[in-house]
Amino acid sequence: MNKAEGEMRTHPDRDTLCYEIHDSWLGLVLIAASTYGLCAILFGDDRSALQQEFRCRFPKAAIVPPQKSDQALIKIVLALVDAQTIKTPPLDLRGTDFQKRIWRALLDVPA
Numbered sequence: 807m808n809k810a811e812g813e814m815r816t817h818p819d820r821d822t823l824c825y826e827i828h829d830s831w832l833g834l835v836l837i838a839a840s841t842y843g844l845c846a847i848l849f850g851d852d853r854s855a856l857q858q859e860f861r862c863r864f865p866k867a868a869i870v871p872p873q874k875s876d877q878a879l880i881k882i883v884l885a886l887v888d889a890q891t892i893k894t895p896p897l898d899l900r901g902t903d904f905q906k907r908i909w910r911a912l913l914d915v916p917a
Contacts, residue, residue: 821845823869825869832849837879837884843895843897
């Protein structure tokens with residue numbers, strides 16, 4: 807899943823993404839990744855609603871099942887949600903240049 811830690815890229819018209827939904831102390835959490843890293847963490851109470859929100863955010867994405875290698879990233883995110891670690895997983899930041907600058911600045915804020 808991780809081609810280069812923290813690598814930014816221009817996204818093709820059709821991304822290939824995988825996701826899983828897990829239980830957390832905050833409710834259900836949908837964790838999604840591209841081949842470049844984490845691209846979405848969504849929280850909710852209903853699996854169908856989470857899947858629908860994910861599809862709305864990434865309407866052109868091809869969805870594939872998570873691979874064995876994706877499980878490490880999923881564990882990192884679940885640990886972050888449960889406040890067991892502060893290691894930032896590889897991210898696939900998306901948005902305007904301004905939004906990406908904000909994300910980078912937020913990543914520099916200590917836990």
